[in-house]
Amino acid sequence: MKKFTFKASLFVFAGMLSLAASAQQKPTAAKKFGKAIETVPCATVQYETLLKKKNPARNSTEKFEQWIAPKVAAAKKARIQKNSNAIVTIPVVFHIIHNGSPIGVAENIADGQIISQIDVLNEDYRRLEGSNGHNESAVGGDMEINFCLAQQDPDGVLSTGIVRYQLGNGDGWSMEQAEVIKTQTQWDPEKYLNIWVFDELIGLAGYAQFPTDSGLDGLEEDGLPSEANTDGVALGHRYVGSEEKYPQGEYDEARNLGRSASHEVGHFFGLRHIWGDGEDCSATDYCADTPPMLGPNYGCQTGLDTCTDDDLLDMIENYMAYTDDACVNIFTLNQKDRMQAVLENSPRRHSLITSVGCTPGIVLENDGSLQINPVDLECGETAVEPELVLTNSGSSVLTSASISYQLDSQPAVTYNWTGSLAAGASATIELPAMTLTAGQHILSANIVTVNGTADVAPNNSSKSLSIDVSGLFTTSSLKVSIQTDDNGDQTLWFIAREGDEDNIIAGNINIDNIGQSEFYGDNELHVTDVPVSVDDCYAFFIIDFGADGMCCNSGNGYYKIETNEGVVITEGGNFTQTDQKMFAIDAVLSNHEVVKAHTxxxxxxxxxxxxxxxxxxxxxxxxxxxxxxxxxxxxxxxxxxxxxxxxxxxxxxxxxxxxxxxxxxxxxxxxxxx
Missing domain, CATH: 2.60.40.3580 (Immunoglobulin-like)
Structure with missing residues (x-):
């Protein structure tokens, strides 16, 4: 059975629509399905929709602005009265999600590239003279925020502020897949700015989590509001660091000077896109000293004035625009007021000010750390042989470790390792083979003891891995049922087969021209029979451009895929932007007549x-x-x-x-x- 090698995301297609409507210059193009697709420079607005879907208690834009407005006014008054702010230093941890490439190759970016990104953040947020972050604008300001690579982890153990995880397979990550990874790797968001670097966020350069107000309780998860578990910034690896400072890295052609991180960290501290994310010149970013703009600008086009009711040109130099990295170098004074107000009042922002993450940590005598190697299943494969990587993170030679592991809710099993690991050395542990059912499984593992003593640094010793088993189904055809909701024209779907020249074998989407797709009406049932006479791997994708799924905000829509024998392969409807399912087909002509390719x-x-x-x-x-x-x-x-x-x-x-x-x-x- 072949391995399925392509993925899709709502943002690929939504980005094509929105960018085609508003861009003066096309952004970077990538390829999926053999077709050119657009890369959206920032998906923070879409991400807010996802967070609101997951946590209805999360405040709307309007309510957040009502809460923050008087606090911004107070920060502005203090600035005008020349009451100086204390310069703060924010500890940053970079989580590098890689595919197994050596350090410094492709997505497993080098330490030097990460250090160059910290340097750019400090130049941009301090308006540092003599750097790319300096400007002579009358409204330009020093944000009085510094950044450091964390020097201790949440357990107080010495750290470089750079953590690497071999979790990818080269196919890229959708936003919702990235969110799962974030929850499994995040450091305490009250003490660290978490930045995740992925090999590719499909169709995206990056996105950030916007701050919350102090009254937001949210949905509890592990003792924290649910959105706390994903708080931080996510970036594609080609949008991290500066090609000028570290030329050995791999960079996007136009976004190669570290300004994607400056942009997303701006969102993290409460800034909105400079054009206000609206559709006309009345939209606002709530900063009076940023001129109105009709929409995002691309490239480095000077002299633009998309809102002619004023005498001001578009501020393409602002970090919160979409212009190329070489053209941006301004945070304004009013943007500073917003950031200072957020730092002073917003949970998980104010606590960063007092974090000790920039103070060197301790080195433990006995400390082991753990990693679970990614499980790369062929489509239809169900047998797995998980591997753990045990690393000696302490100063003493590691000779024994007791490790507990658990699959889903099954009873935990103990594995006792013995050997000899010098400080910094690693050993691979092969766990017994497991046979899994179709669906998603969670493998968890943690170190209980090292060298006969209790593990005292649990942050680096407990890991979990999501394993998605596609499942193998025997049939000669599929039955696809799509029941639309009250907004049927927001739903597109397709089934793709690995190996086809054009990939897509059924659906209502036109991959070459989204606008010419077969859009459905409201509250309609569409049933499609899809012959599958070839043994192969297939994938079902469904996209909702309204970002509220098919159920249950706007009616009771759903999707269902069955074999012609009535076996349900997948079904659902309560998602946000996109849902997907991969599965393998063992194709037969009937229950008794075997396809010749099979034995x-x-x-x-x-x-x-x-x-x-x-x-x-x-x-x-x-x-x-x-x-x-x-x-x-x-x-x-x-x-x-x-x-x-x-x-x-x-x-x-x-x-x-x-x-x-x-x-x-x-x-x-x-x-x-x-």
């Missing part, structure tokens, strides 16, 4: 009483073993005929796996008992 099949599937194992004489297995979803052996026997029958009548309903053996080779197939 072994199971039928009927789902099975009620009898399951048949069918194989040609040349490839007939010697034995079979049936496992349940927990990996327990349920049945076994010899295969004595080309069609071997197995009595499954007494099996409980659910998903099972048949392991077929011949000589030293094995094949595992999935079936459903119902």
């Amino acid at each position: 072994i099949t199971l039928y009927p599937n789902p099975a009620n009483n009898i399951l048949n194992i069918s194989a040609d004489a040349a490839n007939m297995p010697e034995s079979y073993t049936v496992y349940n979803s927990l990996g327990q052996v349920i049945d076994s026997g010899k295969v004595t005929a080309e069609t071997q029958s197995v009595d499954v009548a007494k099996y409980a309903n659910g998903v099972y796996f048949v392991k077929l053996a011949k000589g030293g080779s094995t094949t595992t197939l999935q079936f459903i008992k119902q």
Whole structure:
């Protein structure tokens, strides 16, 4: 079975629409599905929609502005009266999410590139004379904010402020996938500005989480409001650092001087896009000294005046514009007032001022850290062999470690490691093989003891990994049901097959021209039969341009994909911008006629009483073993005929796996008992 190698995101397509309507110059293009797509410089506005969807208690723009306005006025008054602010230093941790590339290669960016980004932030936020961040504008200001790479982790242990995780596979990350990674790797957001660097945020340069007001409780998760677990900035790796300062890195052509981070950190401290994210000149960023703009500008076009009711040109030099890095160098005094008001009053911003993250931490004698290597499953594969990486983060030689690991809600298992690791050295631990059902699973692991003593630095010792198992389904066709909500024309969907020249085999989307797609009406049911005569990997994508899914804000829409035998592959509707599902098809012409490309099949599937194992004489297995979803052996026997029958009548309903053996080779197939 082939590995599925492409992904999609709402922002790819939404970005194409919004940018085509407003851009004077096209932004950077990337490719997916063999087609050119636009890269949106910033998706913070879309991200706010996602956060609001997840946490209805999160304040709207209007309510936040009502809360912050008097505080901004107070900050402005203090500035005018020349009451100087104390210059603050914010500890920053960079989480590098990489695909296994060596440090300094592609997405696993070098320390020097990260250090160059810290330098740019300090130049831009301090209006540093003699740097690219200096300006002579009458409204330009020193934000009085410095940044440092964190020198201690949340446990107080010495740190470089750079943490690397091998979690990617080169396919890129959608926003919602990035959000999962953020929750698993984040340092305490009350003490650190977390910046995540991904190999590619599909269709995006980056985004940030906007601050909250002091009265927002939100939905609790692990003792914190739910949005706290993802607070920070996310960037694609080509938008981090300065090519001038560190030329060895890999950079975007136009955004190569570190200003994407300056822009997103501006959002993090409460700034809005300079044009106000509206559709006309009445929109505002709530800063009186930034001229109105009709929309975002690209490139370095000087002399633009998109709102002619005033005598002011568009401020393309502002960090909160979309212009190229080489053209921006201004934060205004009113933008400073907003940032100072947020620093003084907003949770998880004010606490950064008193963080000790910039003070060097301690070195522990006995300290182990843990990482879970990514599980890179082929589409349709269900057997995994997880690997842990144990690193000696202490000063003493590490000779033993007790590690507890757990899959989903199953009982925890203890693994006792022994060996000899010098300080900084690592060892790979292979856990026993696991057979998983289709769907998403969570593998968690933590170090209990090192060198016979309790682990005292849990922050680097507890990790979890999401494992997505696509599932294998035997059928000759798919039935796709799309029930639209009250805004049917916001929904586009498609099914794509790995290996097709044009990829898409069904759907209402026109990938070449979104505007010419087959938009549906409101509250309509559309059923599409999709033949699948080829054994391969498939993916279903559904996109809602209203960013509120199909259920339940605007009606009770849904989607469902079934085999023609009635087995549900995936269904849903309560999502935000996009939802997706990958699955493998074991294509057959009927329950009894096997596609020629296959040598072994199971039928009927789902099975009620009898399951048949069918194989040609040349490839007939010697034995079979049936496992349940927990990996327990349920049945076994010899295969004595080309069609071997197995009595499954007494099996409980659910998903099972048949392991077929011949000589030293094995094949595992999935079936459903119902």
